[in-house]
Amino acid sequence: MQLGTTHVRIAKVRRTPLQMHNPSDFDLKSTISSVKSGDRDAFRQIVRHFGLPLRAFLASQLHHLDDADDLAQDVFLAAFNHLDRFRTEEDFGAWLRGIARNKLKTYFRSHSRRQSAMERFRNEVAEVMEVDFEKLAGDLREEQVDRLLSCISRLPDKMRRIVRAGLEGQRAAELCDELEMKVGALYTMNHRANKLLRECMIGESA
Amino acid sequence: MDKDLQDLMAAWLDHEELSEDRQLELRKRLKGDAEFRQEFAEQTQMLSLTRAVQASEPRWLQLEELLEHSPQFAVFADEIAFEERVAAEISRAEGGNGFALLLRWLTGGFAVAGLCVALFVTAFQMGKKSERVEVHVPVSARPESSQLAKSTVPIAVLARTAKAEWSGNAANLQTGELLGRGRFKIENGLAQVDFIDGARVILRGPAELDLRSGNSAHLVKGSAMCVVKGPGQAFELSTPGLTEVRGSSEFGLSVKANGPTELHAISGSVKFRAEGGDLTEVIEATAIRFADTRVQAATYEPEFFPDLTELKRLEQEIIASRSVDWYDHALGWSHEPETLLHYTFMSDVYQENRLENHAQTATEKSHGMIIGAKWSDGRWPWKKALEFRNQTDRVLLGLPGQHDKLTLATWIRVDTFTQEENILLRSKQPDRWTMKDNGERVYENPEQQPDRGEIRWVLNRSGVVRFQVATGSGEAGQRWDVAATPRVLKERGIGHWALLATTYDATDGSVMHYWNGRPVSKSVMTDPAPLAFEYLELGNPNLSEDVRPNRTRYGFFGAMGELLISRRILNEAEIAKFYLAGKPAS
Numbered sequence A: 001m002q003l004g005t006t007h008v009r010i011a012k013v014r015r016t017p018l019q020m021h022n023p024s025d026f027d028l029k030s031t032i033s034s035v036k037s038g039d040r041d042a043f044r045q046i047v048r049h050f051g052l053p054l055r056a057f058l059a060s061q062l063h064h065l066d067d068a069d070d071l072a073q074d075v076f077l078a079a080f081n082h083l084d085r086f087r088t089e090e091d092f093g094a095w096l097r098g099i100a101r102n103k104l105k106t107y108f109r110s111h112s113r114r115q116s117a118m119e120r121f122r123n124e125v126a127e128v129m130e131v132d133f134e135k136l137a138g139d140l141r142e143e144q145v146d147r148l149l150s151c152i153s154r155l156p157d158k159m160r161r162i163v164r165a166g167l168e169g170q171r172a173a174e175l176c177d178e179l180e181m182k183v184g185a186l187y188t189m190n191h192r193a194n195k196l197l198r199e200c201m202i203g204e205s206a
Numbered sequence B: 001m002d003k004d005l006q007d008l009m010a011a012w013l014d015h016e017e018l019s020e021d022r023q024l025e026l027r028k029r030l031k032g033d034a035e036f037r038q039e040f041a042e043q044t045q046m047l048s049l050t051r052a053v054q055a056s057e058p059r060w061l062q063l064e065e066l067l068e069h070s071p072q073f074a075v076f077a078d079e080i081a082f083e084e085r086v087a088a089e090i091s092r093a094e095g096g097n098g099f100a101l102l103l104r105w106l107t108g109g110f111a112v113a114g115l116c117v118a119l120f121v122t123a124f125q126m127g128k129k130s131e132r133v134e135v136h137v138p139v140s141a142r143p144e145s146s147q148l149a150k151s152t153v154p155i156a157v158l159a160r161t162a163k164a165e166w167s168g169n170a171a172n173l174q175t176g177e178l179l180g181r182g183r184f185k186i187e188n189g190l191a192q193v194d195f196i197d198g199a200r201v202i203l204r205g206p207a208e209l210d211l212r213s214g215n216s217a218h219l220v221k222g223s224a225m226c227v228v229k230g231p232g233q234a235f236e237l238s239t240p241g242l243t244e245v246r247g248s249s250e251f252g253l254s255v256k257a258n259g260p261t262e263l264h265a266i267s268g269s270v271k272f273r274a275e276g277g278d279l280t281e282v283i284e285a286t287a288i289r290f291a292d293t294r295v296q297a298a299t300y301e302p303e304f305f306p307d308l309t310e311l312k313r314l315e316q317e318i319i320a321s322r323s324v325d326w327y328d329h330a331l332g333w334s335h336e337p338e339t340l341l342h343y344t345f346m347s348d349v350y351q352e353n354r355l356e357n358h359a360q361t362a363t364e365k366s367h368g369m370i371i372g373a374k375w376s377d378g379r380w381p382w383k384k385a386l387e388f389r390n391q392t393d394r395v396l397l398g399l400p401g402q403h404d405k406l407t408l409a410t411w412i413r414v415d416t417f418t419q420e421e422n423i424l425l426r427s428k429q430p431d432r433w434t435m436k437d438n439g440e441r442v443y444e445n446p447e448q449q450p451d452r453g454e455i456r457w458v459l460n461r462s463g464v465v466r467f468q469v470a471t472g473s474g475e476a477g478q479r480w481d482v483a484a485t486p487r488v489l490k491e492r493g494i495g496h497w498a499l500l501a502t503t504y505d506a507t508d509g510s511v512m513h514y515w516n517g518r519p520v521s522k523s524v525m526t527d528p529a530p531l532a533f534e535y536l537e538l539g540n541p542n543l544s545e546d547v548r549p550n551r552t553r554y555g556f557f558g559a560m561g562e563l564l565i566s567r568r569i570l571n572e573a574e575i576a577k578f579y580l581a582g583k584p585a586s
Helices: A028-036 A040-059 A065-081 A092-114 A117-128 A130-139 A142-153 A157-165 A171-179 A183-205 B003-012 B020-032 B034-054 B061-066 B074-094 B109-125 B146-150 B230-234 B308-335 B572-582
Strands: A007-010 B156-167 B182-195 B200-213 B216-227 B236-239 B242-247 B250-255 B261-267 B270-274 B279-282 B286-291 B294-298 B339-343 B368-371 B374-377 B384-388 B394-403 B405-417 B421-428 B433-435 B441-443 B455-460 B464-474 B477-487 B497-505 B510-515 B518-524 B531-539 B556-566
Touching: A028 A040, A040 A065, A040 A092, A040 A130, A040 A142, A040 B034, A065 A092, A065 B034, A065 B061, A092 A117, A092 A130, A117 A130, A117 B003, A117 B020, A130 B034, A142 A157, A142 A183, A142 B034, A157 A171, A157 A183, A171 A183, A183 B003, A183 B034, B003 B020, B003 B034, B020 B034, B061 B477, B156 B200, B156 B308, B182 B216, B182 B308, B200 B308, B230 B242, B236 B250, B242 B250, B242 B261, B261 B270, B261 B279, B279 B286, B308 B339, B308 B556, B308 B572, B339 B394, B405 B421, B405 B455, B405 B572, B421 B556, B455 B497, B464 B497, B464 B510, B477 B510, B477 B518, B497 B572, B510 B572, B518 B572, B531 B556
Parallel strands: A007 B477, B216 B236
Antiparallel strands: B156 B182, B182 B200, B200 B216, B216 B250, B236 B242, B242 B270, B250 B261, B261 B286, B270 B279, B286 B294, B339 B556, B368 B394, B374 B384, B384 B556, B394 B531, B405 B497, B405 B556, B421 B455, B421 B531, B433 B441, B455 B464, B464 B477, B497 B510, B510 B518
């Protein structure tokens, strides 16, 4: 787990079967049933299906994507070990996010001593936003997420560069230099890009 | 864009700090303004989604292990097949039959520690202090899956082998491995098994031995020499037809499939019981044959049994031949013009603080300065390695240059993991400073932030290797592109020499990792930077706390026995050759 000032980006790795995603042939009920009857391998389908939304959900509340990815793994491990507690009539994504929220709480608790004032502020904001984050995550549909990359590629050039680079940490300042923009304009453009992306994702799935 | 939203986003993204008053204002608005909350939630969700879909997919090693993921490269195929076979044997063992298991699934470190004590005490009592009994204790000896958690405790160690070829459960056995209860087969060559209660059995393949406890075993077939001195005299060997075979010193047993069993008392007498009959004694330098339920006298022929002298001689022959091959091969690498550095760890005179670069292009700066690390045994009797033990044990060297292509290859032995992270090699810039009027030094880069193009080569406690290239640094901290392997070093690899090699091509960002001569992962860096460094550091760096995430302590606890740095990309065949030439004899 990367903390503090170090930012680590994992290089692109060859996609493994664990990461392949083919939503069309996924049947959650039968997959869960297979896992429960001892076919551990079937759990991979669940990971493939719910991995990205879960990572995004966690990343929306954690500053470091690597930490979010580590927690996502913890969530899947817990889900596997306690799959018998899941009732099939429930929303599996919501069940996973419930586990994720508990993991997040533990994470925040265990890191609270080392936190700076700004980190504490962000955690307080995350607490206030918990219900809103959950609602948005619950509304998100799989096919919308699948379209996101294509939507990004259709953004106007400047917006696309901002979205691709991200605004975390000092990247915003670097982008301002690179694109010769002021910070306010950069945030406004990113805000606009996000709106366009949302419209694109929802519009296409509607 | 709403100013509050912009400030909140900037704070959320760690771009700007807010005063306490401003924080309070924003929290208040968030709590009271549902529309504002919705807007902020949508922005953060989209930011996290765009980050997640664009980022490389994480390697979830624990999850892959749990799901028994099949690695994508063939390097693990043998190990997995082996593990699966052993897992199957465990299942059967749970049904009532005992099978040999390796200690790598030992459930408790205390049991291992206890065994070590027992082995060392035993070795001491046997007066064999000069003979090295290698015991490799996996520090993180956790079971690899719940199914494997019920492994048996170790009762013996595979102390020595020569030209050994294994089959069945014993496939891939390495010298020094601990053995649990059960049966293993040697098809060819010789193997010495030391039992924890002091007995020693030398087998000549083809043979099959069933290990039953620390002081008993059953020879299913083949030829074995049993040495039972001191505390080992309680050792009991049996064969089809003969039970309670106990000797006072040395005896040989030979079991032929569907044929007679022979017992030769080589030194001291031997007692046995034939098919439940009376206890019978064979005196020194005589032999018996048991066939068709009858015991008869046999011609005494001790020369047909494997003994330690033969085993040692064979072992020496193999080592001599292999080490000469390695030396020829190493010379080739040293003389290649593209080789920037080649530490063979071989010298006429081993200096306490100097490690010689044998590359033809070596400069004075490229000879390493040894700080703290100590010379120790290498892969061959006539060459050495450097052992790293303490927090700042390291080697410093100057290797200035910029490179688009680079290959790193090293023979390492990890003895244990004392820390989460182990830096094997890292580049570093010189400490630049100016002197103030009062004589105080002012460092230009006090936090030792890496420059673009610097590297780290890291092995973590999970057995994962990472190759990291710095892509920049600044107030936000260091940024690294990282190419990681799946888990390559497993518990059974602890204490054994292994070849790690990594190639990096900055022109396309590709990184290949190799473990013991075979490719284990291929990655592409997202922001490939040409490599640029002044100095390199091997082993445990003396880093200030500021640059260690989570104040991580780096503690490579092991040895390095060869290091090659080439400014070209070695291909798969060359790395395989490097491995085969340098692979230890046993």
